[in-house]
Amino acid sequence: MIKLEDVTKVYDGGTVACSNISLNVAKGEFLFLVGASGSGKSTLIRMLLREEEVTTGTIWVAGKDITAMPSWKVPYLRRTVGTVFQDYKLLPNKTVAQNIAFALEVLGRPKAVIHRQVEQVIDLVGLTGKSERLPRQLSGGEQQRVSIARAFVNRPPILLCDEPTGNLDPATSVGIMRLLDRINRTGTTIVMATHDHAIVDAMRRRVVGLEAGQVVRDQASGRYEQEESVE
Amino acid sequence: MNRIGFLLEESFVNMRRNPLVVSGAVLAVFVSLFLAFGALSIQELVRTNTQQWQDGTHVIVFLKDARDGITLDSQVALRSEIDGWDLVESTEYVDKLGAFEEFKKLFPNSPVADNIDPDVLPASIRIRLTDSTRYREVVFNLIDQPAVLEVVAPGESIENVAQLSRVLNWLGFGLALIQGIAAVVLISNTIRMAIYARREEVSIMRLVGASNWFIRIPFLIEGMIEGITGAGLAVFGVWIASRVVGDVDAAISLFDFTISSGFFVKWSILFLAFGAVAGVGGSALGLRKFLKV
Ligand SMILES: Nc1ncnc2c1ncn2[C@@H]1O[C@H](COP(=O)(O)OP(=O)(O)OP(=O)(O)O)[C@@H](O)[C@H]1O
Ligand SMILES: [Mg+2]
Numbered sequence: 001m002i003k004l005e006d007v008t009k010v011y012d013g014g015t016v017a018c019s020n021i022s023l024n025v026a027k028g029e030f031l032f033l034v035g036a037s038g039s040g041k042s043t044l045i046r047m048l049l050r051e052e053e054v055t056t057g058t059i060w061v062a063g064k065d066i067t068a069m070p071s072w073k074v075p076y077l078r079r080t081v082g083t084v085f086q087d088y089k090l091l092p093n094k095t096v097a098q099n100i101a102f103a104l105e106v107l108g109r110p111k112a113v114i115h116r117q118v119e120q121v122i123d124l125v126g127l128t129g130k131s132e133r134l135p136r137q138l139s140g141g142e143q144q145r146v147s148i149a150r151a152f153v154n155r156p157p158i159l160l161c162d163e164p165t166g167n168l169d170p171a172t173s174v175g176i177m178r179l180l181d182r183i184n185r186t187g188t189t190i191v192m193a194t195h196d197h198a199i200v201d202a203m204r205r206r207v208v209g210l211e212a213g214q215v216v217r218d219q220a221s222g223r224y225e226q227e228e229s230v231e
Numbered sequence: 232m233n234r235i236g237f238l239l240e241e242s243f244v245n246m247r248r249n250p251l252v253v254s255g256a257v258l259a260v261f262v263s264l265f266l267a268f269g270a271l272s273i274q275e276l277v278r279t280n281t282q283q284w285q286d287g288t289h290v291i292v293f294l295k296d297a298r299d300g301i302t303l304d305s306q307v308a309l310r311s312e313i314d315g316w317d318l319v320e321s322t323e324y325v326d327k328l329g330a331f332e333e334f335k336k337l338f339p340n341s342p343v344a345d346n347i348d349p350d351v352l353p354a355s356i357r358i359r360l361t362d363s364t365r366y367r368e369v370v371f372n373l374i375d376q377p378a379v380l381e382v383v384a385p386g387e388s389i390e391n392v393a394q395l396s397r398v399l400n401w402l403g404f405g406l407a408l409i410q411g412i413a414a415v416v417l418i419s420n421t422i423r424m425a426i427y428a429r430r431e432e433v434s435i436m437r438l439v440g441a442s443n444w445f446i447r448i449p450f451l452i453e454g455m456i457e458g459i460t461g462a463g464l465a466v467f468g469v470w471i472a473s474r475v476v477g478d479v480d481a482a483i484s485l486f487d488f489t490i491s492s493g494f495f496v497k498w499s500i501l502f503l504a505f506g507a508v509a510g511v512g513g514s515a516l517g518l519r520k521f522l523k524v
Contacts, residue, residue: 049438072442079440089435093248106441108234150439 001027001158001189002048007057009043009213017043019213021057025191027157030184032200033193034224035210041193044210045162048191049081050074062157079107082151082159082188086166088143090135090150096122097131100150107154117153125149125179141172145179152183159183161192165199173199200224234445242449242456245425252421253457259417260461260509261468263410264502268469270403271498272490277396279491288323289366290358292373293380296327301378309378310356318369323357330354353380411509418457418513422450426518451514458510459503466499 002025009018017040025031033041046052047059050066058067062080069077083089090099097118104114122131125145135143144164151159161180165173177199184190194200200207200223207222208215217226246253294309295301306324314322325333331349360366366384373382426433436446473490 051438075437075440075442075445077440078438083438089438091432091435093244093432102436102441103439105234105237106436106439106445111233111236114233 001025001029001062002191003060004044005058007044007047007059008055009040009047009052010055016213018047018210021213021215023208023215023218025189027189028184028187030181030190030203030205031192032203032205032207032222032224033191033210034195034200034207035216037195039210040213041210042162043213045160045191045193048160049083050077075106079103079154080156080158082154082156084144084147084151084159084161084164086163088135088140088147090143090146092135095132095134096127096138096146099135099146100153103150103153121149121153124152126175139172140167141175144168144172144176148176148179148183152188155186155188157187157189159188159190161190161194163194163196164192165194165196170198177203197224238445238448239452242452245429245449246453246456249425249428252424253453256414256418256421256457256513257461257464259410259414260458260506261464263407263414264462264465264506265468266403266410267407268465268498268502269472270400270407272469272473272494273403274396274400275490275494288357289360289363289384290369290373291383292356292358293353293383294355294378295380296353299380305378306354306356309376313356313358313373316369316372318360318362318365320359320361322359324354325357326354327352414458414461415509415513415516418454418510419515419517421457422454422514422517423520425453426450447518450518451511454510454512454514454517455507456510458506458508458513460506461510462503462506465506466502470495 002023004021004023007018007021008016010016021044033044035041043052047054048061048066050069050071054067058065060066061077064077066077091102094102100118100121101114104117109117118131122128125148127142127145127149130138130142135146138146144167148164159180164180165176168176173196180190180192181203204221204223207217207219207224209217209226292309292313294306310322310324313319327349330352331347334347334352358369360369370382370384373379433446473495477489
């Protein structure tokens with residue numbers, strides 16, 4: 001589903017954010033990206049979205065080489081990849097329903113279809129009855145649910161999450177993770193960058209550790225910290 | 232289909248968010264197109280009116296009468312002399328009574344007409360020339376004639392009016408051009424400010440997979456609406472002005488102030504189209520920096 005081959009990213013200032021990363025993510029996998037601040041997790045996710053271009057190397061997403069993709073096709077890439085960020089990235093002047101609907105408006109879906117799918121996904125993320133609120137009238141956890149609903153409403157095969165629980169308290173985080181777990185069970189591939197020990201340790205999914213832009217660890221059902229023991 | 236509706240709605244919502252800036256852009260388009268349309272209409276009025284005059288009398292000779300020792304016979308003699316001149320196509324004699332009738336027609340409700348003695352108005356000979364531009368030669372020949380009280384050549388005032396209108400036209404079009412450029416710049420600025428204020432939103436839209444065109448179109452629609460609204464106001468303004476001036480026309484009737492509806496409709500459509508194009512162009516200009524293709 002996602003494949004990186006020898007990907008290196010050097011920013012304009014000379015910072016090497018990712019160096020020689022090769023990685024394969026299968027369909028339906030749930031992968032945690034962990035590592036210290038500045039280790040290159042966000043850079044990696046932005047490259048998967050073509051928000052940043054690779055310096056060298058190749059990335060395939062859903063079977064397409066996105067490093068060679070012309071820029072006018074990038075919107076189509078982003079419609080197959082849902083995104084969830086730490087700061088929610090909701091449109092402040094649109095209601096919950098309008099924010100979620102936007103992902104479908106972009107696809108040109110008929111109004112009736114949009115209405116039905118938005119209602120469904122609002123129920124799915126547990127925001128029933130709050131569809132007419134503006135983002136500022138919601139708690140952080142609720143805003144993150146809206147963001148997940150928007151990312152998931154057109155059933156993309158891939159969901160990329162960059163510290164989705166970064167601004168939330170532990171209890172709310174657990175709720176968000178339950179939601180992401182449910183979405184993963186529908187067959188959606190999820191890549192999630194996080195600093196949250198508790199979540200990684202509780203979920204026991206594949207863990208890829210980055211250090212100074214390099215992959216230093218890749219474990220099938222790993223924990224946040226590298227385990228000293230050998231399997 | 233739904234997409235078009237959605238994008239239209241987006242642009243209306245955006246405009247409602249900063250009505251002041253939007254009105255500024257509309258006003259600029261209005262002023263520039265009003266000036267241009269106004270100048271054009273004045274030119275058209277001058278053209279149709281001078282045409283009327285040029286088809287009619289070119290020189291008027293007011294005649295002395297019995298009080299100055301000039302008999303009807305010498306008046307008739309002068310007319311036949313004039314008829315003999317090369318430049319003269321035809322003449323018409325208007326006597327004192329005819330002049331009085333004309334006066335009453337020109338000032339229908341004026342109390343002056345009731346109190347005036349028909350005898351004080353001079354009789355006149357109206358002359359049509361074969362070549363109206365050579366009226367000066369005829370005037371020159373006439374001023375020394377003993378029966379002549381005064382010679383008037385509307386040709387002179389036609390020329391003055393025509394010249395004045397040319398100057399006014401250049402001035403009007405110059406102003407309109409400057410205003411037009413200002414309008415386009417203002418629209419592009421409006422859109423740029425709107426984009427700048429919404430750059431966060433725009434980046435979110437792109438993240439969700441909105442294409443550049445999906446983001447651009449509401450802004451282009453916004454520019455177009457501003458352009459068309461401004462042009463519509465300008466057309467409306469010219470229409471109002473022509474109505475006001477048309478009322479004056481009924482009272483004075485020296486100069487025909489009515490614009491033909493064919494002229495008005497044709498140019499209204501052209502100005503509306505121009506407003507739309509200027510609006511879209513201005514907003515495209517504003518978008519250029521923030522959303523590269
Ligand atoms: N736009 C940019 N221009 C230049 N350097 C950048 C840019 N974005 C990130 N960097 C640098 O690249 C490196 C990796 O940053 P990145 O944001 O990927 O780290 P991260 O692992 O997501 O960190 P965190 O856990 O704090 O979110 C850092 O040294 C950072 O300073
Ligand atoms: Mg980060």
